[in-house]
Amino acid sequence: MNAIILLFVTGVALLAAEIFLPGIIAGIIGALCMLAGCVISFNEFGAGGGTLATVVALALLGLTLYLELVWLPKTAFGKRLVVQSKVDAVSQPPLANPGEVVGKAAEAVTTLAPSGYVLVEGRRYEAFCRSGHVPKGAVLRVIGIDNFRVIVTQT
Numbered sequence: 001m002n003a004i005i006l007l008f009v010t011g012v013a014l015l016a017a018e019i020f021l022p023g024i025i026a027g028i029i030g031a032l033c034m035l036a037g038c039v040i041s042f043n044e045f046g047a048g049g050g051t052l053a054t055v056v057a058l059a060l061l062g063l064t065l066y067l068e069l070v071w072l073p074k075t076a077f078g079k080r081l082v083v084q085s086k087v088d089a090v091s092q093p094p095l096a097n098p099g100e101v102v103g104k105a106a107e108a109v110t111t112l113a114p115s116g117y118v119l120v121e122g123r124r125y126e127a128f129c130r131s132g133h134v135p136k137g138a139v140l141r142v143i144g145i146d147n148f149r150v151i152v153t154q155t
Contacts, residue, residue, distance in 0.1 A: 001044075007037035008057060015064050019072070019081070034061065096125050098145045106140040106152050118142075118152060125150045 014030030034057045042050030072078035101120050109124060110116040112134040118127040120142060126149040127140075134140065140152040 004037045004040050004044075004053060007033045007040070008053075008060060011037065011057075012060050012064050015061065016068065019068050092148075095148060096120070096142075096145055096150050101125070101142045101150055102144060104142050105155070106142050106150070108134050108136050108138045108140060111136050112138075112140075112152070115149070118150065120150065127152050129153065 011030040011032075011034035014026045014033065018024070018027040018030070038050060038054045038057055041053030045053075073082055104120050106118040106120045106125075106127065108116060108127075108129075109119050112118070112127060112129040114129045114132055114134075116127060116129075116134075117124055118140060119125075128146060128149050129140065129152050130143070131154040134152075134154060139155055141155045142150050143153050144151040
């Protein structure tokens with residue numbers, strides 16, 4: 001009986017520790033401890049005792065999951081464990097609207113060899129220059145739009 005209780009307590013402790021430890025090893029070992037406790041219960045106490053131990057193990061598992069996933073994030077300690085902020089920035093420059101940029105003047109922000117970045121009416125876009133290599137600061141004209149970049153040529 002002591003081995004069964006010890007396996008259940010160890011299993012619950014390892015499942016609870018899973019929140020703080022990287023990987024899933026502690027959770028797997030905890031689940032195996034609880035399973036071993038159930039198997040020992042079936043061997044020592046028969047079907048009735050094994051079934052009772054299995055119900056207790058499932059109840060402990062449910063309680064542990066409830067505490068970890070529902071109750072803990074609402075506590076002050078749990079709120080420090082979970083990232084609450086979000087990033088509103090974008091990693092790519094905005095896509096160009098063909099009606100707004102085609103035919104407009106652009107300035108090379110970087111050297112275009114033949115790709116780089118240009119400014120069109122104060123907005124930065126990724127660009128491809130059909131004229132080839134263009135130095136930084138050159139005045140260009142937008143002649144079209146590719147998938148994610150504007151197509152420019154020297155004026």
